[in-house]
Amino acid sequence: MDQDRQNLARQFIEAIPYAKALDLRLEAIDDGVAVISMPYDERMVGDPSTGVIHGGAVSALMDTCSGAAVMSHPTMAIATATIDLRIDYMRSATPGQRIKTRAECYHVTRNVAFVRATAFDDDDANPVAAATGAFTVERAKEGKS
Amino acid sequence: MRRPAPEPVQVVKQRRDAALGALVKGLPFIQFLGVEFDRRGDELTAILPYSEKLIGNPLLPALHGGATAGFLEVTAIIGLSWSYIWDDIESGKIDPTKVTPERLPRMPKTIDFTVDYLRTGLPRDAYARARVNRSGRRYASVHVEAWQDNRARLFAQATGHFLMPARDE
Known part of the structure; x- marks a missing residue:
């Protein structure tokens, strides 16, 4: 994926209002793989007795990162939407730490893209959450460029 | 045999609303999303008032899938x-x-939590109700349905499994 397309992807993702609200940051993007991170934020806590971030915020990170992976795939989708997304919460994210997600678009058909994603905090060896999802693939109309 | 007099309605409502208020206040993420709960007896309806920050696709515009997932x-x-x-x-x-x-x-x-996106989330208020399909001592399975204008036309649904907190007897 060339530099121009990567910059475009970054601007596109970071301009999404909900991605802005969660302060998501695109760390890397290339040919079907995206890495996006989210800072720790007390407003997103799900359990004040532990300070752990709510799963709903992690869902948004996983969904955005998965969509970015689809858009960066060499198949050149012009748009995508989530069909379904399943998230497994393996452990609580450590309060105070940034959560980083890596999503990989591992298969694309004419109309559907399949994605796997994993989320980590500072402990790279133990994932916080894992996701699998199916996404729509919108293509440019044939004959038009 | 005489039955005890029923509790005054405001006592019943005050008790239930106080408990619900405490439950909702205990979750900062609910305030972040702006979710409110409407109670009718024991039935709850969650309301996600539309806000510009919930948008995921500014061109359509459409609600962000992550905002919908969080709401559910x-x-x-x-x-x-x-x-x-x-x-x-x-x-x-x-x-x-x-x-x-x-x-x-x-x-x-x-x-785990699985969201099924059935229709585009429109830039307006959304509603959701949860149904507890099974709730045991340790595990629970819950289904959620969400709609916007029309109760019969869901825009998203989800199923989640939950680990129940330890009950001190």
């Missing part, structure tokens, strides 16, 4: 916790004059 997960967790504390509220085991988020039982923990 919040609805499931509050719905499950509510069904779990209902008996304690009604029996007086939870004192309505002393309910604070810290005094309520711990929240269930999400094991």
Whole structure:
């Protein structure tokens, strides 16, 4: 994926209002793989007795990162939407730490893209959450460029 | 045999609303999303008032899938916790004059959550209701349905599994 397309992807993702609200940051993007991170934020806590971030915020990170992976795939989708997304919460994210997600678009058909994603905090060896999802693939109309 | 007089309606409402308020206040993420809960007896309807920050696709515009997922997960967790504390509220085991988020039982923990996106989320208010399909001592399964204009036309649904907090007997 060339530099121009990567910059475009970054601007596109970071301009999404909900991605802005969660302060998501695109760390890397290339040919079907995206890495996006989210800072720790007390407003997103799900359990004040532990300070752990709510799963709903992690869902948004996983969904955005998965969509970015689809858009960066060499198949050149012009748009995508989530069909379904399943998230497994393996452990609580450590309060105070940034959560980083890596999503990989591992298969694309004419109309559907399949994605796997994993989320980590500072402990790279133990994932916080894992996701699998199916996404729509919108293509440019044939004959038009 | 004489039955005890029924409780005055405002006492019943005050008790239930105080418990629900404490439950909702205990979750900062609910305030972040702006979710509100409407209570009719024990039935809860979650409301996600439209806000510009919830947009995921500014061109359509459409709600962000992550905002929808968060809304459904919040609805499931509050719905499950509510069904779990209902008996304690009604029996007086939870004192309505002393309910604070810290005094309520711990929240269930999400094991997994699967969201099915049926239609584009439109830039307007959304509603959701949770149904607890099974709630055992350790595990629970909850289904959530979300709609916007028309109750019969869901824009998203979800199923989640939860680990129940340990109950101190």
